[in-house]
Amino acid sequence: MFNAMKWITGAVAAGVMVSAPAWAETRVTYKSAKAGTSYYQMGVQIAEGMKAGSGGNIIVTVEEGQGSVQNVMEVRARGGDYVFTTPPSLVGLAQAGKAMFEGKGDPAFAEIRALFPIPSLTMHFVMSADSGAKDFAGMEGKTILLGKGSFGAREGEKYLGLFGLEGKVKIADAELSNAVAALKNGQIDGFVTAGSWPAPNVVEAAASTGVTVLSLNDDQVAQTKRTRLVIPAGTYAGQDQDIVTTSLPVVAYTTTKMDDETAYQLTKTFWENKAAMAEGAAWWGGVDAAMLGNITGKLHPGAIRYYQEAGIALTDSQM
Known part of the structure; x- marks a missing residue:
């Protein structure tokens, strides 16, 4: 591709x-x-x-x-x-x-x-369909893989704090390269990744396990102080609505x-x-x-x- x-x-x-x-x-x-x-x-x-x-x-x-x-x-x-x-x-x-x-x-x-x-570095908050999470509040109590040392990991951690989730989710100790496999076998409920869209790991996860990519509301976007970006509906398998997220140009x-x-x-x-x-x-x-x-x-x-x-x-x- x-x-x-x-x-x-x-x-x-x-x-x-x-x-x-x-x-x-x-x-x-x-x-x-x-x-x-x-x-x-x-x-x-x-x-x-x-x-x-x-x-x-x-x-x-x-x-x-x-x-x-x-x-x-x-x-x-x-x-x-x-x-x-x-x-x-x-x-x-x-x-x-x-x-x-x-x-x-x-x-x-x-x-x-x-x-x-x-292409901009685009934030993706990817939750498994089985997790039931449809928004950031739904991440509470779930196991999330942020990865280590990357822009996406730092930004993801920042957003958890901004949106009241610090200490309320379990952070998986694993590399982001293992995210899709870990999601498939139920080791994690979701992962955070930043990259161009469509993101290859999100494409794979959506096609193989079924996922929900979370949207931010306008207030959440403003809190991040990042650039608003819309991922069109149909970009990922099972995605029937636009995804509002943030990006770093x-x-x-x-x-x-x-x-x-x-x-x-x-x-x-x-x-x-x-x-x-x-x-x-x-x-x-x-x-x-x-x-x-x-x-x-x-x-x-x-x-x-x-x-x-x-x-x-x-x-x-x-x-």
């Missing part, structure tokens, strides 16, 4: 391949996440898509990343061929020298510029060291091939121009050129 080569096959079949443009070959390094994660796989798909959509003139090398903070830190030593992914909030912190960037400021951070959004960035033409072609090729990407990997279907509103900093002039040509509105602060 998420195989990059399947995407290429779909792109050819759909006729989205374009003739080779008249610019010279451009090589770009794309740094995202650890190998084996969905975000690393997205990087592979973007690399294949750029090569196909540019007729081989844009060659993207995918590098394994060690986390969003490290991706930002590497801006200090990288050149104009560096593209990386991180939440917009981290870029803001780096540019202000706050939190994990306190005492580590660098003029290079001020030169970070956005290109395009990629993620964006592909570069710096002003990248020339305008390269930034323009990267942005243009991404959007023109996104529909074909979604044929092979459903998580791209949730990315649209409205997600540009999640970018709180400036966009690269080359990207701005594309959005203006495409008639996509930007805010004054993004220009």
